[in-house]
Amino acid sequence: MKAMKLLSLSLIALLTFSACSSDDDAPELINQEEVITTLNVYLTPEGGTEMLAFSYNDLDADGLNPEKTTMPLSANTTYTGRVEFLNKLEDPAEDITVEVREEGNEHQVFYLPSTSLDLNTTYLDTDVDGNPIGVEFRLQTTTVSNGILTFILIHDGNKFAAGASEGILSDSVGGETDIEATFDVTIQ
Amino acid sequence: MxxxxxxxxxxxxxxxxxxxxxxxxxxxxxxxxxxxxxxxxxxxxxxxxxxxxxxxxxxxxxxxxxxxxxxxxxxxxxxxxxxxxxxxxxxxxxxxxxxxxxHLEELNEVLLKGKLYNADLNSSISSQIKSEELDRFSSASLGEALESISGVSSLNTGSSIVKPIIQGLHSSRVLIINDNVRLYDQQWGEDHAPNVDINSAANVTVIKGASALKYGGDAIGGVIVVEPRKAPIKDTLMGKTILTGETNGRGGTLSSSLIKSKSNGFNYRIQGSLKRLGDLRAPDYQLTNTGQRENNLSLGIGLNKIDYGIDFSFKLTNTEIGILRAAHIGNARDLVNAINRQEPFYIDDFSYTINNPKQEVTHQIYKLNTFKKINNIGEASLQYSFQNNDRLEFDVRRGGRSDLAAMDMNLKTHTLLAQLEWTEVKDFNSEFGAELNAQTNFSDPNTGVKRLIPDYEMYSAGVFASSIYEVSENWKIDAGFRYDFSNINADKFYSTSRWRNLNYNQLYPEFEVEDFGNQILTNPVFDYHNFSGTIGATHIFKNDWKLISNISSASRAPNPSELFSEGLHHSLATIELGELQLDSEQSLKTGLELQGKINNLGFSIQPYYNYIKDFIILEPRGIETTIRGSFPVYAYRQTNARLFGVDVSASYTYRNFDLLSNFAFVDGTDLDRNTALINMPPFNLSNTLTYTKAEWKNFYLSVNSKFVAEQRLFPDNNFIADIVNTSTGNFEEVLVDISTPPEAYHLLNFRSGIEFDLNSNSLSIDLIINNVLNTRYRDYLNRLRFYADEVGTNAMLQLKFNY
Missing domain, CATH: 2.60.40.1120 (Carboxypeptidase-like, regulatory domain)
Structure with a gap:
C-alpha cells in the first residue's frame, strides 16, 4: 500500500508540474535570420558615380508583395558592379553578402541576360579555390536593346563544373537556388 | 478418471x-x-x-x-x-x-488489462503480425513490418521514414496505439515516422476501420495496436536478444529484452535496441546522407494480483535520420532539373556521417496503469500517460547555422483514461470509458526560422460505450458510440500579407492580437464536436467459415498542420498553406470479411467501401514567385471522397510447402471533382513460397515475389512554370510533371533459417536477402521518388537468442 501511496503522490506531482509548465505568454516574435529579403545590384559606369540599377524587395519573404525597381543602362558602357544581399527583417538590416563572401566556395552568382539583350558580364572576385563568387563583376553593354536579366545565387553547386567559372549555369553546376530574380532591362 | x-x-x-x-x-x-x-x-x-x-x-x-x-x-x-x-x-x-x-508469452497478457486487444471479440476487420514474424523486422521499421499485411502499404520519405497506410489512408487518419497509449508524436506530418521501436512489440494488430472506439473516434483509416511482451504470473526469467547485420548501409541492429516475474505477481521488464546504419545504396549509386541511428529503451515494473494490479512503464525512442542530400532543393527550376537529371545531384562515397538535412526525434512515454476487478460488475481501470515529443529538423543553412535546428518543436500530451469492462450480464460484454487530454505544442524561436506549426494548447475529452452481445453460439452482434470534444487555442504569427491575402482579416478579425508590421500575431480558437459509432455482426457457419460485417463512422477534427501550416517545404519546393475554415471530416465505412478453409486452402477476403464527407486534401493552387524563384502553392480543400477496395489473403499448404498470397486494390475518388485521390496505393500482389522441415532444426526457406503495379488512378497536379532557360536567359513555359507515377516493379526476396535448441534456450540463425536481383525501381508512395531510385540488394544475417 505504501508503494501505491508513493505512486499516486508522484502522479499528482507530475500532473501539477506539467500543468504549470505551459504558460499563457504570447509566443516570441521570430526574427528570421537567414532570409534574404532584398537583392540590390549597384553599377558604376567608368568615371561615373554608383547607382542602384536593380533592386528586388520581398519584405515578407513569401512573395506576395515584391517590389522591383530597375534603371535603364547606357549603350557601349562598361560598368563595375556589386551585388548586395540584405535581410531587412532584422533591424538594422543584416548584410548577408558578408556570409556569401565568407562561404565563397559554396556560393556563386550567375548573371543571365536574355538573347535580345546586348550585354555581357565578367567576374571580378574569387573564392579560396580561385573560382568566381560573383559578388563583384564587370558589365559591358553594347548596342541599344531590350530584354531581361536574371540574377541567380546558387548554393552548394559544383563550382568546378565546365563553364561555371565563365558564368555558364549548366545542369552540371546543380546545387540549390537561394536567389532568383529577374529584371526588365533597357539599354538606351 | x-x-x-x-x-x-x-x-x-x-x-x-x-x-x-x-x-x-x-x-x-x-x-x-x-x-x-x-x-x-x-x-x-x-x-x-x-x-x-x-x-x-x-x-x-x-x-x-x-x-x-x-x-x-x-x-x-x-x-x-x-x-x-x-x-x-x-x-x-x-x-x-x-x-x-x-501461448506462453501471450497468455501472460492476463497481466494488466486482463487481456490483450482481442480483435476477434467484436466485428473489427483486422489482421495481426505475431512476435516471430516481427523479429525478422528487427532492423527495419514498424511501417515496413506492416506492409506484410494485405491492404497495408506505406508512405515513405526516402527509405527510413515509413508511415503505414491502411486501405489508402495514413497520418492523422491512422491511430497508433503503443502499449495502450495513443501516440501523439506530431503524426500529422507525412515525413514524420511513428515513434515506435518495433523490437518492443510482441504483436501488432491492424484494425481496418473505426470499430475500436476505445482508442479514439477519429480513425478514418484505421488503428494500429502495438503490444509489448508481457510478464507471466510465475517465477521466471525470460529474455531475447537479436543481432542483425546488413550489407546495405553496412550496419545493423542489436536488440535485447528481459522479463523477470514472480508467482506473487511482481514483475519488471527491460528492453532496448540500438541501430546504426550508414548511407544506403541504390543499384547504381550511393544514396548520400541516408544513414540513421536509433537508440530505444523501455522499462516497466508492475504488480499483477489477478484481481487488482498496478504497472508503471517508460519508453524512449531516439532517432536521427539523414534525408537524401539531393532532395533539398531551392525552387521550381531546381525541381525540374532534378526530375530531368534522373539520378541524384549529390553522390558521395559511402559514409556513416549524418549531415544536414536530417531529423532528430526523441519521444518519451510515461505510463501508470491500475486495475481492479469488481464483483458483479467486471473490471475497472485507470491509466495516466505523459508523452514528450521533441522534433528537431536540420536544414542546409548559411552562415554557420547548420548546427542550429531549422525547426525545433516540442509536443507534450497528458492523457487520463478511465475504463470499465462490464461482463457480468449474461451474453453481454460491455465497455465504458472516458478520456481527458491536454496537449501543448511549443516551437523554439531560437531557430531563426519561421514556425511551421504555431504554439498551441489543445484540450479534449471523450466518452465511449460499446457492447458485444452473443446472440447464439454462431451469432454475435456489437455496437458502440463515442463522442469527442476538442478545443484548440493557438498563437500564430502570420505574415501580414498572407493574412490579408487569405482574406482572414475579413473572416477572423477577432483573432488579431497585435500587428508587428511584416507579421501579425493572431489567436485562433476553435471547438470541434465529433461523433463516431460502430455496429457489426459476426457469424460462424457450420463449416467453421466466418463472416464479419461492420459499419463504422469516424469523425476527425482538422489537425494543426491542416489548420495552420504556412511555409516552404524544401523537399518538394512547395509553399504549403493551412486553412482555418476547415471542418471535421466524417467517414462512413462498411467492411466485410469472409474467412474460411477448404481442405488445405485458407482464405480471407476483405472488401470495403469508405465514404468520407468533407475529406481534407492538399492540392496545388497556383504559383507564386518569390525572391528565391517560383514555387507551386499547395492549399487544403474539403471534398467528398470515396474509397473502395478489397484485401485478399490466401494460404495453401501441401506437404512441406506453404504458399501465401496477398493482394490489395484500392480506388480513391474525389467525388466533387470526379478525379482520383493522390497517393493511393497501386494494386499490389505478394506471393511467398516456403519450404519447412521441422526435423532439420526447424529449417525453412522462403522466396517472396512482390509485384506493385503502376498506379493509373492519380490526380493531375502537374503545373506549368515559367522557368528561365539558363543558356538563353529567356523564360520558357515548362510542364512540371509531379503527378505521373513510376512504372510497375517486381522484387524478389529470399529468407532462410534454422533453429538450435540449447538446453532450455534456443538460438536461431536467419539469412534474409531483400531485392535479390538488385532491381532498379521507384515507388509512387515515396515522396522523394523524383530524386533517386529505391535501395538495391540488402543481405541481412540475423542471430536470435531466446533464453
Missing part, C-alpha cells in the same frame, strides 16, 4: 430419474488453441454448479453424454490458458467448440 466418470453417470441417471425427462442429450466439441489452431489436450470442461467434468483427448475433443434438457453454463480451463465460459440452453445434441488463448 474412472471415478469421475462414474460420478457423471450417476448424476446423469439421478437427474433423469428425478425429473423424468429425456436425458439422452449430449454436448461435444473441440478445444482449440486460438494462436495456432492446434487442439488442446487435457483441458477441463465443467458444467457450472454441478460436478460434471470432461477432459479433452489428444485431439482436443470432449464429450458429455446423457444430459437433460436444461439451461447450463460450460466452463473450460487449461493450465496455460485464460478460461472461457459459455451459457447454452440445451434442447438437442449440441456441438460447442472453444478457442482458447494459449
Amino acid at each position: 474412472f471415478q469421475k466418470f462414474s460420478l457423471l453417470l450417476f448424476l446423469a441417471s439421478a437427474s433423469s430419474f428425478i425429473f423424468a425427462q429425456d436425458c439422452d442429450l449430449s454436448i461435444s466439441g473441440q478445444i482449440i488453441d486460438i494462436h495456432n489452431n492446434m487442439p488442446l489436450q487435457s483441458a477441463v470442461i465443467s458444467i457450472e454448479g454441478t460436478n460434471t467434468v470432461s477432459y479433452t483427448d489428444e485431439n482436443g475433443y470432449y464429450e458429455f453424454k446423457e444430459l437433460c434438457e436444461s439451461q447450463l453454463r460450460l466452463k473450460v480451463t487449461h493450465p496455460y490458458c485464460v478460461s472461457a465460459t459459455k451459457s447454452i440452453r440445451l434442447v438437442e445434441d449440441t456441438q460447442i467448440n472453444f478457442r482458447l488463448e494459449h
